[in-house]
Amino acid sequence: MDPVVTAAPPASASLEVTGLAYAYPDGHQALFGVDLRIDRGERVALLGPNGAGKTTLVLHLNGILTAGAGTVTVAGLPVGKRHMAEIRRKVGIVFQDPDDQLFMPTVREDVAFGPAAAGMRGPELEARVRKALGQVGMAEYADRPPHHLSFGQRRRVAVATVLAMEPEILVLDEPSSNLDPASRRELADILRSLDVTVLMVTHDLPYALELCPRALVLSEGVIAADGPTGELLADEDLMASHRLELPFGFDPKSVRGGEVVESSVAGGCCAVHGER
Amino acid sequence: MGAGHAHRLYRQGHSPVHALPPHTKLTAVFCFVVVVVSTPREAMWAFAAYALLLASVAYAAHVPPLFWLKRLLIEVPFVAFALLLPFVAEGERTEVLGMSLSVHGLWGAWNVLAKGTLGVAASVLLAATTDLRELLLGLQRLKLPPLLVQIASFMIRYGDVVTDEMRRMKIARESRGFEARGVRQWGVLAKSAGALFIRSYERGERVHLAMVSRGYAGSMPVIDEATATRAQWTYALTLPLTALAVCLLGWTLS
Amino acid sequence: MHVPDGFINAPVSVAAGAVAVGAVAVSLRGARRELDERTAPLAGLVAAFIFAVQMLNFPVAAGTSGHLLGGALAAILVGPYTAVLCVSVVLLMQGLLFADGGLTALGVNITVMACVTTVVAYAIFRGLAKVLPAGRRSVTAAAFTAALVSVPAAAAAFTLIYAIGGTTDVSLGKVATAMIGVHVLIGIGEAAITALTVGAVIAVRPDLVHGARGLTAPLKLRVGGELIDAPAAPAAAPASAASATSHRKLWAAGLVTSLVLAGFVSFYASTNPDGLEKVAHDKGFDKGEKEHDAADSPLADYGVKDITNTRLSGGLAGIIGVGVTVVAGSAVFWAVRRRRATDGTDTGPASTGAGVTATAPATPAATPAAKPAENA
Numbered sequence: 001m002d003p004v005v006t007a008a009p010p011a012s013a014s015l016e017v018t019g020l021a022y023a024y025p026d027g028h029q030a031l032f033g034v035d036l037r038i039d040r041g042e043r044v045a046l047l048g049p050n051g052a053g054k055t056t057l058v059l060h061l062n063g064i065l066t067a068g069a070g071t072v073t074v075a076g077l078p079v080g081k082r083h084m085a086e087i088r089r090k091v092g093i094v095f096q097d098p099d100d101q102l103f104m105p106t107v108r109e110d111v112a113f114g115p116a117a118a119g120m121r122g123p124e125l126e127a128r129v130r131k132a133l134g135q136v137g138m139a140e141y142a143d144r145p146p147h148h149l150s151f152g153q154r155r156r157v158a159v160a161t162v163l164a165m166e167p168e169i170l171v172l173d174e175p176s177s178n179l180d181p182a183s184r185r186e187l188a189d190i191l192r193s194l195d196v197t198v199l200m201v202t203h204d205l206p207y208a209l210e211l212c213p214r215a216l217v218l219s220e221g222v223i224a225a226d227g228p229t230g231e232l233l234a235d236e237d238l239m240a241s242h243r244l245e246l247p248f249g250f251d252p253k254s255v256r257g258g259e260v261v262e263s264s265v266a267g268g269c270c271a272v273h274g275e276r
Numbered sequence: 277m278g279a280g281h282a283h284r285l286y287r288q289g290h291s292p293v294h295a296l297p298p299h300t301k302l303t304a305v306f307c308f309v310v311v312v313v314s315t316p317r318e319a320m321w322a323f324a325a326y327a328l329l330l331a332s333v334a335y336a337a338h339v340p341p342l343f344w345l346k347r348l349l350i351e352v353p354f355v356a357f358a359l360l361l362p363f364v365a366e367g368e369r370t371e372v373l374g375m376s377l378s379v380h381g382l383w384g385a386w387n388v389l390a391k392g393t394l395g396v397a398a399s400v401l402l403a404a405t406t407d408l409r410e411l412l413l414g415l416q417r418l419k420l421p422p423l424l425v426q427i428a429s430f431m432i433r434y435g436d437v438v439t440d441e442m443r444r445m446k447i448a449r450e451s452r453g454f455e456a457r458g459v460r461q462w463g464v465l466a467k468s469a470g471a472l473f474i475r476s477y478e479r480g481e482r483v484h485l486a487m488v489s490r491g492y493a494g495s496m497p498v499i500d501e502a503t504a505t506r507a508q509w510t511y512a513l514t515l516p517l518t519a520l521a522v523c524l525l526g527w528t529l530s
Numbered sequence: 531m532h533v534p535d536g537f538i539n540a541p542v543s544v545a546a547g548a549v550a551v552g553a554v555a556v557s558l559r560g561a562r563r564e565l566d567e568r569t570a571p572l573a574g575l576v577a578a579f580i581f582a583v584q585m586l587n588f589p590v591a592a593g594t595s596g597h598l599l600g601g602a603l604a605a606i607l608v609g610p611y612t613a614v615l616c617v618s619v620v621l622l623m624q625g626l627l628f629a630d631g632g633l634t635a636l637g638v639n640i641t642v643m644a645c646v647t648t649v650v651a652y653a654i655f656r657g658l659a660k661v662l663p664a665g666r667r668s669v670t671a672a673a674f675t676a677a678l679v680s681v682p683a684a685a686a687a688f689t690l691i692y693a694i695g696g697t698t699d700v701s702l703g704k705v706a707t708a709m710i711g712v713h714v715l716i717g718i719g720e721a722a723i724t725a726l727t728v729g730a731v732i733a734v735r736p737d738l739v740h741g742a743r744g745l746t747a748p749l750k751l752r753v754g755g756e757l758i759d760a761p762a763a764p765a766a767a768p769a770s771a772a773s774a775t776s777h778r779k780l781w782a783a784g785l786v787t788s789l790v791l792a793g794f795v796s797f798y799a800s801t802n803p804d805g806l807e808k809v810a811h812d813k814g815f816d817k818g819e820k821e822h823d824a825a826d827s828p829l830a831d832y833g834v835k836d837i838t839n840t841r842l843s844g845g846l847a848g849i850i851g852v853g854v855t856v857v858a859g860s861a862v863f864w865a866v867r868r869r870r871a872t873d874g875t876d877t878g879p880a881s882t883g884a885g886v887t888a889t890a891p892a893t894p895a896a897t898p899a900a901k902p903a904e905n906a
Contacts, residue, residue: 062489085491093489100482103433105409114490165490302626306633313535313543313634391536395632403627411626421558427619430574431581438575438582470730473579477731477738480575
């Protein structure tokens with residue numbers, strides 16, 4: 001946690017993880033030395049089979065779990081007790097089940113929760129809430145109780161709750177799970193329209209290919225592969241050895257000529273900006 | 277103990293009592309109960325006056341008498357206990373309908389019944405006119421230590437989760453022909469308790485992680501500020517102050 | 531066992547309230563070491579759970595039913611300080627929402643159901659856990675015994691409070707017999723549920739059981755497919771001696787305060803000499819009822835026959851009650867202290883401590899000192 005050491009990476013890294021290892025208190029070890037680096041503005045998919053340690057890794061990114069060994073750095077700040085409040089503001093995590101994320105009586109209060117916890121009050125808070133709900137197209141639902149919304153709407157409100165904190169990096173845990181095709185596409189449109197670094201944890205490979213130029217494969221607690229999403233998905237041996245399977249009839253090569261062609265250029269940073 | 281689901285306690289409404297800030301109501305109810313308990317038991321008319329006071333509050337709060345009386349059923353175990361008192365208490369005895377009853381016991385029974393019932397009635401009114409979340413805000417504003425408020429708010433949030441899981445497990449048990457009848461079923465009930473705990477915890481843990489991720493650090497952020505005006509305090513404290521007058525009268529007259 | 535308004539007279543209610551406030555204040559301080567942001571919701575859940583399982587009424591003999599008190603379960607799962615807070619919160623909310631237990635009797639209810647059960651259960655649990663060989667079965671067995679004893683202990687404490695400040699002079703023997711007799715039965719049910727719950731939790735999530743925090747395996751790194759040992763991270767800061775002494779001071783202050791309060795207030799509490807004289811001369815204590823000997827003995831102390839001044843004997847009873855707790859509490863306190871001295875220290879925050887204490891088997895995190903809860 002020496003500030004001199006953490007000042008070393010250039011400021012453009014949104015997220016940097018080095019040598020991260022973690023064992024649960026019950027003795028089960030989930031992470032065995034994870035190294036990864038995500039630059040500002042990138043959209044990256046973190047792929048991995050069930051039980052690879054994806055969610056465990058996500059919980060380290062904002063200090064909910066504290067590393068047994070290794071470090072996590074967000075925008076130059078080491079994740080640790082000292083900067084916890086700021087880290088949590090910078091790292092916005094959208095959890096898998098929106099019902100876990102939405103706990104206030106109305107959508108408005110739920111979206112206001114994060115900024116209010118950071119001390120924001122009054123008209124400023126109100127404006128922040130309106131903006132976040134506008135970004136996900138849910139502004140007219142502000143006064144509805146979250147549990148009366150459809151699943152896809154709830155997931156969008158969950159994204160808004162995190163956007164309201166204006167995070168440096170948006171982390172989505174299985175964003176496409178349980179969504180019908182229309183909601184899936186709506187969410188993809190929203191994510192594409194956002195100007196933040198995105199780390200998307202998923203085993204929905206077509207969705208990763210659609211949204212993220214770059215992908216990481218997490219397997220057995222370490223990063224097993226890192227590269228352009230299209231290339232990784234086309235590598236059949238790699239896919240098979242890490243229990244990643246494409247849906248029946250899906251050929252990643254056929255998609256490459258489509259909308260994601262420019263984003264499959266290595267160094268996704270420029271590609272993302274070019275797209276906007 | 278406890279009757280059913282927490283949300284059923286609250287009765288939506290727009291009466292002046294509903295509109296009072298929660299901390300004024302909490303203070304009023306607490307003071308009222310203290311006054312009632314410190315009234316001498318011999319001043320029977322005082323208790324009638326208290327009941328009348330509560331009834332007028334219930335009227336102002338638009339709480340229908342039937343709803344109110346039904347909720348009073350929570351008291352039944354104590355009533356049973358109170359009714360036993362005259363039979364088991366010691367001391368000088370008197371003949372009532374051919375039964376030998378203890379005078380002390382009779383007084384004791386009256387004491388427990390009157391004060392207990394008034395206390396229950398006041399709490400029922402409070403719960404009926406105050407939303408759970410408001411109640412917590414009220415406690416927070418009355419300077420209850422934040423850790424306690426935090427535990428209470430988690431408790432209420434998980435209360436739903438637990439009762440929900442409990443109901444599901446009960447349905448599962450009963451659809452397989454289980455019925456809690458006696459000692460032999462304790463094992464099943466206890467095993468359910470263990471499973472219930474794990475299931476509820478893991479759900480609650482996820483909610484908590486989501487809260488912590490958004491900067492939650494032990495106390496709920498204030499989103500809509502509410503403060504009590506002097507008029508509201510005066511209005512709320514009318515109840516205990518009137519009660520106090522009755523109580524003092526009770527002490528001087530008896 | 532919830533005491534309604536008007537059941538215990540005002541002075542004793544106030545005294546019990548003071549004791550409860552003291553206990554909660556001490557627990558608030560202690561709970562800071564037991565709770566971190568990962569375990570805070572656990573406390574809430576334990577409270578909700580206790581709330582819920584108190585609705586699970588046991589059919590007990592002769593048509594009556596009883597419910598879990600939950601103190602033992604809470605103490606074992608979240609630690610004694612937090613447990614006192616949890617049960618207190620449950621009682622507060624029951625009083626406010628369900629009108630279950632009077633608001634003015636809250637002090638009595640907290641003292642009996644939150645403090646006595648928790649302290650008794652935790653003392654027994656830790657004592658047994660030390661004696662028995664380490665392992666899941668031992669934890670479950672210790673949990674069973676702790677819960678089994680805690681319920682009649684609470685019943686005894688209730689009887690004691692009733693003896694000092696009951697508004698009706700039912701003979702103490704009858705109250706004791708009824709309360710303790712019924713609660714021995716309830717205790718068996720509580721023990722079963724506590725043991726099974728703790729057993730179930732420990733099987734799936736041992737990290738959630740405060741009373742069983744222990745070993746963490748050393749971390750491994752996967753480098754080129756091979757597992758190697760991770761370099762040990764800097765160990766968590768050991769608890770400073772200063773904090774230990776400040777806790778001792780706090781503990782002592784709490785005890786003295788409650789002793790004084792209990793003694794003084796119950797001195798004035800005994801405004802009902804009839805009841806006390808009755809008790810002192812009650813034949814029920816002298817003859818028969820051999821099966822309740824153990825339970826009766828502190829009450830026998832209380833009914834000091836030579837002392838005719840009822841106020842004095844009432845005050846004395848309060849002091850005796852606290853005194854017994856002091857002795858029991860001190861025993862646990864010293865045991866814990868000595869153990870901490872020999873084991874070396876690891877009181878780092880549980881969340882960070884999980885992986886950090888790479889090699890040394892951690893002592894159960896931040897073994898708290900004995901909690902000075904008192905029965906007035």
